[in-house]
Amino acid sequence: MFKSFIATAILLLLFFCANAQIVRTPAQQLLITNEDSLNAGVSKSKTVLSGYGSALYRRDFNAQQSTMNLERVVLFVGHQFNEKIAFFSELEIENAKVTGGGDGEIAMEQAYLKFNLNARKYIVAGLFIPRIGLINENHLPVNFNGVERPIVEQIVIPSTWRELGIGFYGRFKNKPLNYSIAIMNGLNSSGFEHGNGLRGGRFEGSNATANNLAVTGALQYYYKNFIFQFSGYAGGSNGLTKRASDSLNIDSGIFGLPVYMGETNIQYSKNAFSAKALFTYINITAANQINKTYSNNTASSMYGGYGEIAYDLFYGKEKMKEQQLKIFSRYEMLDLNSSIAINGIYDGTQKQSHLILGFTYLPVKNVVIKADVRLVHTGEENPSLVINPSRVRFPYNRTNQIFNLGIGYSF
């Protein structure tokens, strides 16, 4: 009796199982395999390590000085908590070692949480790089031509420019149009340095003032072989309290001593040929207040732009299909004091043009060997800005040549 009950139960179970399988279509049956059921899901919790780095040799012909430097080594650590939430970080060591008084640096380049809202929209919160310019988001050495990052994107757009905040990124459903908007801590105008643009005013996640904030946004449109981008930034550069600001007689508040930046770029890539162009303009309306308070000769406005063309000599060659050899040329122009405040001092050396000619060789996708020559031309030196010159100082030369040789990797 018991045996027949068990047999009936097994038969019933098989019957129901068989019926359950009948629900699937033959096509669905074909698609499902044991392997798939084992590997199902894209949202497993996991930790990923990767990174990038670069080293260079440089010869400055005017200074008659050659240098070698392990420019940066960056370690990425990311963790996927689930399909909705992930963590991402970049830890950077610049110039190989950090010592008291040395110019080495250990810094978090990024450290943020990413919340996926759906397949096209996500929010980031923490220390992140906003979408301004090209190099900010694409700063890996394998992804740009030239041993050095474009000068305009080092000084005028202070890449890699990271601040603390929250950002929303998305893409329209039926148009290849991306957008992003972010709120971040503002800049610190007391850190602005003559000849270094906004670079010294970044907090980079370290005890940033949040009395002043910044808003940034970008639009990116993809069309065939083109990418168009517009981005903007507006933020306060005074994080002092109202009381302290009043005592210094400078503007305070969220957008106190504001900095405005507009940027646009276009990229084209087809087969072996690629080209890009970028232009950016910065306006600091209260430069006179900054100069009065911090005596750092901050300009009222600055601009920079460049155009680059490149051609991959190995493109389409079957034997070299894993390799790339790009020859490129880039012309950059910038003026860090295109207009000055009433209490500013004009410096012709900050009006510069750079012509870079070189090659980028990738023996595999993530290893690069680069070489280039940079021809520099600047305006006249302003003698009133040369204070206590050294006796052995070379006379200022408006032209210079720099040779660079570099290696880089990413993985």
Place this chain on the structure above:
Amino acid sequence: MERRVFLKKSCKICLLGTAGFAVVLEACSPKAGITLADAKSVIVKDSIATVPLSALKNNSPLTILTIPKYPYEIAIEKMENNNYRTLLLMCTHYENQLIPTGNGYTCSAHGSKFTKEGKVLNGPAALPLKELKTIVSETNLFIQLI
């Protein structure tokens, strides 16, 4: 330059830029080759997405499929002999969502680029895009999700 003058100039430039941009968008969008599949008509059961062929635009070489609650989009490209190539738009470097461009896919996190066929064009990604198992019937496309 005074703040008011700067803002006025900037606004003018932005308005002109936006207007020009909108014209470009409208002029270009049908040729961009990217259309959206009607997600409402897609049924997902047992990790298999059933996509009616009628939801795919006949004249578009590439359809980007968004499945509700699925973290990545899927690119469906019609090939010869009524075959379809379906790529998971997940960067093989850090599993970020990819952005479809006119001629491939790009990752905004680290700059990896992939061709339309899913091959790596620029690192740091080293592996090609994951191609999903797909079967086509007379009326439907069955895609094995992972």
